Amino acid sequence: MIALVDPVSTGVELARAFREEGADCVHVYAAERKAAYDADPAPRRVLHHDLDGTERRLRELGVGTIMAASEFGVTLADELAERLGLPHHDPALRAARRDKDLMMRALQAAGVPRPDSESVSTATALAAFLDRAPAYPIVVKPRNSAGTDGCTVCPDRTAAETAFARVIGERNLIGEVNESVLVQEFLAGDQYVVNTVSMAGRHLLTEIYGERIDRVDGVPVLRHMLSLRTLSPGEQEVVNYTFACLDALGIKEGAAHTEVMLTPAGPRLVEVNSRVMGPCLDPDPYHAAFGYSHQHLVAERFLRPAEFERRFALGYRPAAAVAKVYLRPAGEGALRSVDGLRLLRRMPGFHSVARLPQTGLPVPDRYLTTGASGIAFLVHEDTALLEHVLESLHELEDAGEFYRLGEPGPS
Structure with a gap:
């Protein structure tokens, strides 16, 4: 029995990956997420009020694995896993895995360079x-x-x-x-995302992405992530540094999603998140590029550990690159139409779109990297071609030709 704690956001996709494998799961929700608990159709659910009561219920269900299924569940999942004697991270560093100040102090204590x-x-x-x-x-x-x-x-x-x-x-x-x-x-340099899945303290690189981040009104806005197919010496240094950060934070089991800046002085941590990547993990574009998704590798690690362990010897060799684009409007207003979608669908490497905003309503916050304004996926073997397509797409967005905006009301 697998316990998934607070399976909201991309935790929904993590739960789906386990269901695809036929795993028996129970969904645990903190009391403040009762609305998600009530809306969840899963046959086994637990609404958490206190550690003793939830521990008792999970023991009754025969739970053998507990993991965070969103950022909300990171601390509770680790507390419950420790109580039940199940695989968990280092409890002494639990607070540092959620608090960015304590996170930086943990790196300093471990001798890992930090900002x-x-x-x-x-x-x-x-x-x-x-x-x-x-x-x-x-x-x-x-x-x-x-x-x-x-x-x-x-x-x-x-x-x-x-x-x-x-x-x-x-x-x-x-x-x-x-x-x-x-x-x-402020860290100047190139920013990377490094996704990993850990097993008994060993860390497997699952994906590494370069990020384009623009500054809009003083706010860093993520425009896209583009996966790397091969690693330069500097990029390999980013991976090695990420593993050192995971060790410094006591991360031993399951998924982590880490952001690192490669500065002239070397890699420096932005943050580590000890859960699967967010905010959108539609699995098909990732499977097209890598042969797996982050959440499916987590399921493999816990359901088929011998198969997962063999991946450590295989190395990182994706068949194609995947780009994840955080679509954004050029201004404020209600969405009238998605004019640019006709062009995007004809662009080389186009794979799919997700979470497009609803016409007639104000477009959600265009500064957050929550994917609320829509996400596009591109997949292709030619990374240079994808870079060209991404530039064209962003020009379309910035010119106000992707999302057509107007006053709220009927289209």
Whole structure:
């Protein structure tokens, strides 16, 4: 029996991957996600109120594996796995896997290079950091959130003070109040996403992507991720550094999704998320490029561990590249039509689209990397061709020719 904790967001796809394998699952929801609990058609569900009661119920069900099925479930899943004596991460570093300030401190304690950063909860503490900050811009962001929520690149002191005042005390995307804020040196370089699945402390590289991030109104906006088919020496260094970060954070079992900046001084961590990649994991484009998806490899690791273990000797050799595009409107307004979709579908490598916004309604927040404004997938053996297509697609978006916007009302 597999227990999936808070299977929302891409956790829905993780649950589907286990069901495809015929696994017997129970879905565990924290009480604050009762709406998701009520809407879940799964035959076995547990609404968590206290650790003792949930532990008792999972023992009764004969649960043999517990894992986080979203960012919400990271801590609870690890607590329950430890209580039941099941595979889990290092409990001493549990808080560091969710708190970006503690995460950076864990890296420092392990001797892993990390960005200069500090957690501040008052304007006085912020001023002290800014007094010694090496250079602008700097980054201000919540200690616990996701999807670039509240993250601002600040070109000067005034912008940093404004960003801090805007975030502190507010409720973030995870539903927690920002009682303190992380201020951090700006990392210049190329940003990568490294996905892994771990087994007894060994880490398997499943995917590595280069990211295009634009700055819009001071907010870093992710435009697309493009997977790498071969690795340069610098990119291999990013992978090795990621594994060192996973070790420093005590990650031993299951999925991790890590963002790393390759700077002139070497790789530096943006953040580690000890769960499958978000926010959209439609499996087919990933299977077309890699022969698997992140969530399907997690299922394989726990359901067919001997088969998974053989992958360590195979190396990273994807058959094609996959691009994941975070579609975005050029401005604010209600969606009238998706004019650019006709062109996109004729572009080389086009595979599919997901989560397109509904016509007649305001387009969701165009700054967050939650995929709320739609996601497009491209798959092709020729990476250079995909890069050309991506540039054309972004030009279409920025010119306002992909999403046609207007005032709210009937189309």
